[in-house]
Amino acid sequence: MALLEVEDVTVRFGGLVGLDQLSFAVDEGEICALIGPNGAGKTTFFNVVSRIYPPTQGRITFAGHDLLRTPGHRITDIGVTRTFQNLALFPGLSVLDNVMVGAHSRSRGGFLASAVRLPPMPAQERRLRAQAIALLDLLDLAALADRPAAGLPYGTLKRIELARAIAAEPKLLMLDEPASGLTHSEVAELGELIRRLRDRFELTVVLVEHHMNMVMSISEKIVVMDFGRKIAEGLPAEVAADPAVIEAYLGTTS
Amino acid sequence: MTLDVTPVEPRGFLRDPKRLAVRVVITLAVGALLLALPHIYPRFRVEGQFNVIITYAIAALGLNLLTGYNGQISVGHGAFFGVGAYTTAILVGDHGWPHFATLAVAAALTFVLGVLVGLPALRIQGLYLALVTLALAAAFPLVVTRFSSVTGGTQGMRVSRFRAPDWTGLKDYQWKYYVLLAVAVVAFVLVRNLVKSRVGRAIIATRDNETAAQVLGVDLSRYKVLTFGISATLAGVAGALSVFNEPFVNAEKYNINLSITLLVAVVVGGAATIFGPAWGAFFVVMIPTWLPNRYPQLSPVLFGGSLIVLMILAPGGFLGLVRQASGWVRRRSGRRSSAGPSPGEGHDALASA
Ligand SMILES: Nc1ncnc2c1ncn2[C@@H]1O[C@H](COP(=O)(O)OP(=O)(O)OP(=O)(O)O)[C@@H](O)[C@H]1O
Numbered sequence A: 001m002a003l004l005e006v007e008d009v010t011v012r013f014g015g016l017v018g019l020d021q022l023s024f025a026v027d028e029g030e031i032c033a034l035i036g037p038n039g040a041g042k043t044t045f046f047n048v049v050s051r052i053y054p055p056t057q058g059r060i061t062f063a064g065h066d067l068l069r070t071p072g073h074r075i076t077d078i079g080v081t082r083t084f085q086n087l088a089l090f091p092g093l094s095v096l097d098n099v100m101v102g103a104h105s106r107s108r109g110g111f112l113a114s115a116v117r118l119p120p121m122p123a124q125e126r127r128l129r130a131q132a133i134a135l136l137d138l139l140d141l142a143a144l145a146d147r148p149a150a151g152l153p154y155g156t157l158k159r160i161e162l163a164r165a166i167a168a169e170p171k172l173l174m175l176d177e178p179a180s181g182l183t184h185s186e187v188a189e190l191g192e193l194i195r196r197l198r199d200r201f202e203l204t205v206v207l208v209e210h211h212m213n214m215v216m217s218i219s220e221k222i223v224v225m226d227f228g229r230k231i232a233e234g235l236p237a238e239v240a241a242d243p244a245v246i247e248a249y250l251g252t253t254s
Numbered sequence B: 001m002t003l004d005v006t007p008v009e010p011r012g013f014l015r016d017p018k019r020l021a022v023r024v025v026i027t028l029a030v031g032a033l034l035l036a037l038p039h040i041y042p043r044f045r046v047e048g049q050f051n052v053i054i055t056y057a058i059a060a061l062g063l064n065l066l067t068g069y070n071g072q073i074s075v076g077h078g079a080f081f082g083v084g085a086y087t088t089a090i091l092v093g094d095h096g097w098p099h100f101a102t103l104a105v106a107a108a109l110t111f112v113l114g115v116l117v118g119l120p121a122l123r124i125q126g127l128y129l130a131l132v133t134l135a136l137a138a139a140f141p142l143v144v145t146r147f148s149s150v151t152g153g154t155q156g157m158r159v160s161r162f163r164a165p166d167w168t169g170l171k172d173y174q175w176k177y178y179v180l181l182a183v184a185v186v187a188f189v190l191v192r193n194l195v196k197s198r199v200g201r202a203i204i205a206t207r208d209n210e211t212a213a214q215v216l217g218v219d220l221s222r223y224k225v226l227t228f229g230i231s232a233t234l235a236g237v238a239g240a241l242s243v244f245n246e247p248f249v250n251a252e253k254y255n256i257n258l259s260i261t262l263l264v265a266v267v268v269g270g271a272a273t274i275f276g277p278a279w280g281a282f283f284v285v286m287i288p289t290w291l292p293n294r295y296p297q298l299s300p301v302l303f304g305g306s307l308i309v310l311m312i313l314a315p316g317g318f319l320g321l322v323r324q325a326s327g328w329v330r331r332r333s334g335r336r337s338s339a340g341p342s343p344g345e346g347h348d349a350l351a352s353a
């Protein structure tokens, strides 16, 4: 069953078309890769789903919700979260606190309750902390829990962002180039990790990635974009053999 | 699909009995010292310096929440301080209210004002916000003068003194000190709790990366506006308390200088640290008294110069320096005994609490 349904979504930046009548669907539990050359509109698509860019037309349905009527700070509530192509951590917070911000939408308590530590607050705080530590442990980040989330290796920071996203307990996890800056063997490990996380937390994953080995080995479906349009969609093997895809990637004009 | 969890050990200083002990000892010593101060020092010191430090510390605590933790610059907090001061002065002076009752009104009024300033602040940032709040600071004395029938204008107005109840056996200036200190302790504890909660994390996350904070579910407008309101409330309460201490208000007391002094206190003490504002308030009040006063025209220059030196030596403010130093000492002793906590994990008792 489709968890995410994208219908006819168009985004314009002035004269430039970021997304051009994009339509596709992602099934529940699936790892769906979204690939395409630089500037194809992959990040733009993430920004539309996370309600950063308003589309000029189109409809997006997520788990029965009209996503484009959901305000930006409510998309985690309905189960959508993402990572960013260029890191978007909070450098003024520790690694642990970054992950705990990930749990913001599934915790409660306003200014007053927090300032006077109303009874449910300390217990909630202990629970969130324990969960965040468990999550850091799972991603081999536990030793860094109290470090500021800055000045660490790029790949480590990317993994912290992944932990932060999972802390939201999403249904849909959108990963924007999680493997960038990783070494060859790390990329393979990351592929395995994404699969494991998907199984363990029952996630649906939309993966934007340029590392084709990883894309081919872990995705169940691939959507290929170029100039904001969908140019192919299908199983990895089908897409790899598609002439339009080969042309977009190799730039051959035939 | 919940994250299953294994129980974890207590973290930070709780894990280390030696550091816990150090912390308890420091807290007790500082507490005893603070309680003893008005019995050690004469009235002019307590009234003219310590009580002023306490009111500035509360106001800077509020400003730090807004500017240090939430990244919204305000160069106008002197105006909220002034509104609090006039609220108490008018209610006590003209309407015969008891001093304590005016605190609630000053708090409510400045909260509403803070929210009203916070709303347009959603659309402006950085230097522009600094300018707009600066205009607020500049306008306040003019507004006071404009309504001089109520405020006393530039002449000012004198208010009945805040007296120590007989049962305390304290002199007035000592009583004032304890009342101000008690409010300050409550304010610092509340803000500390707030900063270390999910709300505090959201406030800091908003400062560091608005887009990511929103994607993770932080309602940016709500957090920014409420932070503005609470920040203004603390400045307003501080202003009200300043009238407890010194029962006189006039238009010039709450001018741009006060706003800038509060901002200086935040930065000098250590922005985005809990106790930074208290240290900053201490320095902005005390440094001028330490400077040679043979040439009074020179003292603003000397004050400015000493701030520049301080910021060069300690760009993270006073507590930034303390934290750096304690980290260094801990690493040194850790290396010698090779059993210390790992670097970066420890926080100084006073710097982080
Ligand atoms: N905010 C914006 N304003 C104007 N143009 C934009 C904006 N965001 C993206 N674009 C443009 O839209 C097009 C798609 O960009 P997008 O970032 O989505 O590409 P991408 O597929 O993520 O590429 P990459 O693989 O390089 O990350 C590009 O031409 C880009 O310059």
Ligand SMILES: [Mg+2]
Residues within 6 Å of the ligand: A042, A043, A044, A085
């Ligand atoms: Mg991109």
